[in-house]
Amino acid sequence: MARIKYQYNPETLRYEPWRLKGKSLRIRTLVLFSISLVLALGAYSVYTQYVGSIDEIILKQRNHTLKVEWELLQERTRKANAELRTLIEKDDHNYRVILDTDPLQPSERQAGVGGSVKLDTEAFAEFPLVLDNYNSVLQLKRQLDVEVQSYDKLKAMIEEKLEAWASRPAIQPISNKELSKLHLTYGSRFHPIFHKYMSHKGLDFAAPKGTPVYATGDGKVDKAYFSGSYGNVVYINHHYSFETRYAHLSAFAVKEGETVKRGQVIGYVGNTGNSVASHLHYEVLFKGEHVNPINFFQRDLSNKEYQKLIEIGSQQEHPLD
Secondary structure (H helix, E strand, O other): OOOOEEEEEOOOOEEEEEOOOOHHHHHHHHHHHHHHHHHHHHHHHHHHHHOOOHHHHHHHHHHHHHHHHHHHHHHHHHHHHHHHHHHHHHHHHHHHHHOOOOOOOHHHHHOOOOOOOOOOHHHHOOOHHHHHHHHHHHHHHHHHHHHHHHHHHHHHHHHHHHHHHHHOOOOOOOOOOOOOEEEOOOEEEEOOOOOOEEEEOOEEEEOOOOOEEEOOOOEEEEEEEEEOOOEEEEEEEEEOOEEEEEEEEEEEOOOOOOEEOOOOEEEEEEOOOOOOOOEEEEEEEEOOEEEOHHHHOHHHOOHHHHHHHHHHHHOOOOOOO
């Protein structure tokens, strides 16, 4: 509670409450306001001298935030460069080696450095650090563009290689479980019907009639018809210069123009055409020239199984066609 002042009134002969008013009140109010203003100005002067103005404080906070963001950007740029070097290393020394292709030349990678983007260097003359980092990020982007194009080419090469590998005749046309005998009579042999030595451009797989015959690679059926010599025969074009033929079939499981996959049943073992027993006559051609099919089986067998197959097939047997 504020203290109340009293003043003696000679007229009433009593002490009465006294309050400041009129001119005295105005003077005292002005004095108090002046003192408060002086103190406030002094405090603001001291604050701005040792701490800074409000605008300066806000600016310092923004500068601090920008500095933190700049340091984060530099760190991300360093990490991106390290990751790019890893991608380039894998590109040149892993993937391209596997795909049997040459690594990119330094001149090819540098082709992405430069470009048409121009920066007003004079405007950044007082900020060399900003200019250096801008150029570093710009160079990183261009090198990444080159690497993206390189990986796109690698992807296309892989897809082509996979298609070529899938098309290559690489398995036996008859399962070993169904195989009775393999006749390694590739080349010249004494024909069991015509009783004279004649060329034999394939291998004969002895198996029971009706045994499934499998496509040895991806391709397209060029022919599926009856031949006087081959009997029921299927020709498959595997692309990439490979072709296979399956003769003396008892029945077809495919028709001309049909696309087939490696391991798909295309027919069944029989004894049609110039044949003396139930078997499959199998041929492989590369660029239109016959090659020995035995050279394509090892991918389908272990070394031990392959050697055993050779030993069994090398035993002398009467030819079947």
